Amino acid sequence: MPRARRRPPRHAPGSALRDTLALVALPLVVPLVLPGAFAGGGTRRWFGGRAEGQRAEAQAAKDAAAAAFYELDTAQRDLRISIETITAVDDSPAARRAVSDFEAVGRRIDEASSRYIEAVDAHDLDRDDLEAATAARARTELTRAKEELDRVKQELDRFASGLGPLLGKAxxxxxxxxxxxxxxxxxxxxxxxxxxxxxxxxxxxxxxxxxxxxxxxxxxxxxxxxxxxxxxxxxxxxxxxxxxxxxxxxxxxxLPERAAEIDHRLVSLRTRAQALTTRSEQVEPVLSELRRRFSAACWQDLQHVPDQAGENVRQAEAKLAQARSAREEQRWPDATALLSTARALLNTTDEAVSAAGDRLTRLNAVQKDPQAEIDRTRFAIRDAQRLAMAGRTTPDPRHARPLDDSVARLERAIASLEGRHPDYWHFLTETEAVRRSVADVVAGIREERGSGR
Structure with a gap:
């Protein structure tokens, strides 16, 4: 809409009433002014009450159109502020479409406003010689202009109501x-x-x-x-x-807490490294007993433990020294990373050293009483078999087959204990594998029954 529109002339309040009063008084003075009129004087022509009635109706139509024009202009200005708010925040396709639609409505507003202004400019309702037909035509055109302004206003209102979500978001x-x-x-x-x-x-x-x-x-x-x-x-x-x-x-x-934690970890890991050094020295006597009492298959995978433990501890101590330097230089991420590396090395060493002692302990136990391991494994198999047969006359092949295989595998493991130098470690690893396989079958059965299958 153009920034500056020509303001339509407003009809002075009460002017129609004054004109009407003048016309009512006019017949009393007609005999006095007629001679002057025929002599060329500038007196007003008289068209009777119908012309003035049409003038009043035209003026009322003009006032109504002016009110519609200003109402539309105000609504458009307010909506322009909303559009500017949306465009300042939102660059989405919906926002760009709203701007385009607003411009289209604006063009229709400009067209309606132009026709309204043309209608106002085309008729001077204050002319003394305004004819009734002219006044009637003015009223018709102004009424039509008002109706068009109202229609565009309704379109603008519908458009404004659809902006709610976008405007609310903005x-x-x-x-x-x-x-x-x-x-x-x-x-x-x-x-x-x-x-x-x-x-x-x-x-x-x-x-x-x-x-x-x-x-x-x-x-x-x-x-x-x-x-x-x-x-x-x-x-x-x-x-x-x-x-x-x-x-x-x-x-x-x-940061102060972090520094204190790093200091604590440095002391703790250094102490642990020293303890692992002592424990690593005890691995060789354990390996010596394993070699003396059991077959090579029971200990040969542990041969590297003493050397590897010593190397791991040396590397961990080197990382701890680097971590101490990083701590003094306040390179906190470096210190934390070095401490983590040292801890991982010590964990690996601890597991390896413990594995040697645990191996000797377990082999001693099974050598003394292999039947305890056999009974433990058979109990697990029988328990799984009872579960597989619960509520059935014949077992499901998916369950029966792995359980039968487990029975056969256990019997083979028991048979491996015969002879002068039985492989106890193989026996232990086999019974553990059998129990794991049985546990998988039990878990599968319970899952199926829990889901109703």
Whole structure:
């Protein structure tokens, strides 16, 4: 719609009434003015009451059209503000379509307004010599202009009602903008204060300071405002700055605790390394007894344990020394990573050293009483068989077959104990494998029955 429209002339309030009163008084003075009129005087022509009635109706139509025009103009201006609010926040296809539709409605408003203005300009209702037919034609055209303005107003109202979701979303984002920017600034101040407190305690926190400094350009863009960078980008930037600054603040707050934890882990792991060194020295006597009393198959996989344990402990001690240097230099991520590596090496060593002692203990037990292991495995098989037959006259082949295989496998393992040098370790690994297979069958049966199959 054009920014400046010609304001249609308003009919002076009460003018129709004054004209009517003048016409009522006119017959009393006609005899006095007629001579002058024929002599060329500028007196007003008289067309009778019908012309003035048509004038009044035309003026009323003009006033009604003017009211419709101003109502439409106000509604369009208000809606333009809503469209500008949406476009400032939303660049989605729906928002772009709303802008296009608004422009189309605006063109129809311009067309209706132009016809209204043309109708107003075409008829001077204040002319003294206004004829009844002219007044009637003016009334008709002004009424038609008003009706068209009303129709366009209804179209504009329907369009405005459809903007609700888009406008609500835009207003929500605008309402979030200022608080989000303020939260980002507060988070930056909090992070800076936390770093100052950490430094006052003798910790440098250089990595955290670098992360905080990297947020400075983002703060500059926030200060430049949404007018330069757009509402969505500014809102996203504010939330990102707040998250990163809060992370820096939180890590700075945990830094003294982290330093203390690293110190504790250094002492603990060094003590553990020393203990594993002592335990590693005891592996060789265990292996010697295994070699003396059992067949090679029972211990040959443990031959490497003493050498590997010693190497692992040496590597762990080297990592601990590097971790100590990183701690003194306050390279916290490096110190943490080195401690984790040292711990993994010591865990591996602990498992290997323990495996040698556990092997001797288990082999001693099965050599003394192999029947206990046999009974344990047979009980597991019988328990699974009873479960498989529960509520059935014949077992399901899917369950019976692996259970029968387990029975046969156990018998073969028992047979392997015959002879001068039985492989007890093979016997133990076989019985364990049988029990695992039986447990899988039991789990499958229970799952099927639980699901109603």
């Amino acid at each position: 207003e929500t984002q605008l309402a979030r903008l200022a608080p989000a920017v303020e939260r980002a600034r507060q988070a930056l101040r909090g992070a800076s204060d936390a770093l100052d407190a950490v430094r006052a305690g003798g910790l440098r926190a250089d990595d955290l300071a670098a992360r905080l400094a990297a947020l400075a350009p983002e703060l500059t863009k926030l200060n430049q405002g949404a007018g330069q960078h757009g509402v969505p980008h500014t809102l996203q930037r504010a939330e990102q700055v707040a998250r990163e600054a809060e992370a820096v603040r939180a890590e700075a707050g945990r």
